Amino acid sequence: MTSAPKSTTDTSAWRPAGIDDLEPAAWQVVRSTVSTSVTAGPGAGKTELLAQRAAYLLQCGGCPYPARILAISYKRDAAANLGRRVRSRVPEHAWRFDSMTFDAFAKSLLDRFRLSLPTAWAMSGDYTIEYASTATKEINAFLGRLRWQAPPELRSAIQSMSPKTFLPHVVGKWDLPPEIPQAAQADPIAFAALAWWQERFIGAAQPQLDFVMINRLGELLVRAIPRLRRALRLTYPFLFVDEFQDTTPAQLSFLRSLFADPDIDTNSVAEVFNPPADAVPRLGDRPVVTIVGDRKQRIMGFAGALPNAFESFAADFAPENHELTWNFRSSEQLVDLQHVVARHLDSSTVRAISKAPHPPCDDSVSLWTFDDRQSEARTIAQWIADDIATSGRAGSDFALVARQRVGDIDPLFQPELARHGIRLRNDDAAVGTMKLQDLLKNKVAQFIVGVLRLAATPAGLPQIWLDVTATMERVRGVADEESSARAVSDELTNLIVALRSWLNERPPTDEVLSDAVDRVVDAVGFDALSRYSREEKLPDIIKSVRARLEQVVLPGLRWPALLEEYEAADAVSLLTVHRSKGLEYHTVFFLGLEDEQWWAHAQDMQGSTSTFFVGLSRAAQRLIFTNASPTARTGGIADLYALLDQAGVTERMITSEEYLVG
Ligand SMILES: Nc1ncnc2c1ncn2[C@@H]1O[C@H](COP(=O)(O)OP(=O)(O)OP(=O)(O)O)[C@@H](O)[C@H]1O
Incomplete structure (x- = not known):
């Protein structure tokens, strides 16, 4: 149920949910009213701290209705994990907590506001997504061509660009200018990045975008459209970023454009929401950003992570610094x-x-x-x-x-x-176009398989019902109206009942599996699910769900067992x-x-x-x-x-x- 809770908890009475206590520094972070930078080793509860801070802000009115919290993680798995923790801590407020990856956030902005891109960067058709794992060969060929085209003074710099780091280190470091430069670029990064955009995007009938390009277009949108930036700041007065040590230059520049740029008037954040007088923290005149991470766990250097992400953040956001020293995981x-x-x-x-x-x-x-x-x-x-x-x-x-x-x-x-x-479940295995771990954490895939599980299993599975309902409410855009939430629940019930008799009449074979997936997608609506799907395109998700089901199906296996096998949760x-x-x-x-x-x-x-x-x-x-x-x-x-x-x-x-x- 997603109606706006009326009451708030008194801050002095607030206690963490699901755990006994927090270490003293973590308490300060939970209650902080300013941007904070938290460093701590493994198992210190950094992710848990973000979940508890979300609970505190949502329950005590620090993030008053209808404002939301945006939480950014680097891995889909981590984003799903944080979202799950908040749902279990404060289910009644969890719909105001948006946990997603950087890529998903940038893509959702682009998908919603692409028509507002500056004319020079307008997109002619729908775009296809190219995943970094398959891009290296093409980057190699591109760099080969570029070496011939580059003016002599840039050739050695272009020569030294590595295909493996080209996207984060070159494309990711170039902020798109509002107008496409006509003059030759004297800087090798600008020269190479512009050539990349010219080949894949500018004037293309169907642009080919990788996630670094999607990030750059998202950043351009928030930089070029002050109203959009202001609306996002009003929607999200609180931002969390997990695993900050792995931030790339493109991601930092996006954060900066969105939340740090001082030329935007955000005083109205406090006025608009008019938080209750006893709500602490008060909304200030700037979004409050909380970052957590561990420099010693910086392992995405090969993918372009900044060597000094915390220091760069400090320069832009002037945060309070905290260090945690407990370890809740290991003996x-x-x-x-x-x-x-x-x-x-x-x-x-x-x-x-x-x-x-x-x-x-x-x-x-x-x-x-x-x-x-x-x-x-x-x-x-x-x-x-x-x-x-x-x-x-x-x-x-x-x-x-x-x-x-x-x-x-x-x-x-x-x-x-x-x-x-x-x-044994190989989480790194490719299934369709995705890796198994990503597929199992993908919200749309979870939804499709969740609906099938509810249809195949006559009773039980309350958690799956809650998850599926939460996704359906988002797909249908239900925020806080009780009657719409009820409509979603009725729609789902009807879908599940209809599917149940369909599944009962058909044992799972490759063909039936594929039809079953299509039935769920068609019933909800391809376009509606497409809008909701974040990192991946819906056809890729559907293909991967089918591939996984086909991988685990065995003769004689019944639907409930097959769908359990899909996840292999006990492997x-x-x-x-x-x-x-x-x-x-x-x-x-x-x-x-x-x-x-x-x-x-x-x-x-x-x-x-x-x-x-x-x-x-x-x-x-x-x-x-x-x-x-x-x-x-x-x-x-x-x-x-x-x-x-x-x-x-x-x-x-x-x-x-x-x-x-x-
Ligand atoms: N305050 C707490 N009390 C009890 N258990 C906690 C607390 N904080 C975290 N935990 C538990 O400790 C474990 C580690 O927490 P978490 O995953 O948040 O750590 P982390 O700092 O993000 O770790 P890493 O950097 O290794 O990913 C989890 O099982 C979590 O539920």
């Missing part, structure tokens, strides 16, 4: 190890205090050395099966994390775990460190601590050690590093082994003949 022993690596990355790091409620666990950190990959997979699968049998834990309490190439690990572990009836996760960011598991196997996985370590030791730090800090209670190479210790990552030795991590040799001989 003492794991915090000890994290501290050794954290200090290596930043010698001024203060040791975190473990507040994790876990009982001490034997062997919470160890290194297992195998003589071949087959015995590694077999031993770990057997070990997980034994642990599940004795502890009652679920498969989803375990993760297999690797630096990269999880596609090579998947076929080794999948059959070994299957022998014990345990599923052991297999994922890269980058995909594991922000997540946590009871037990983490950090696989492949050897050169084959870490071959690029020497090229960027700081970034690579941060990657190591992010991976190892996902574990709550147990962490097991592995390698299957006799030269792992003495090769290119000897320095990482030295850190493990310094932390006193014990090593066990496991031969193919034995199982855990210590």
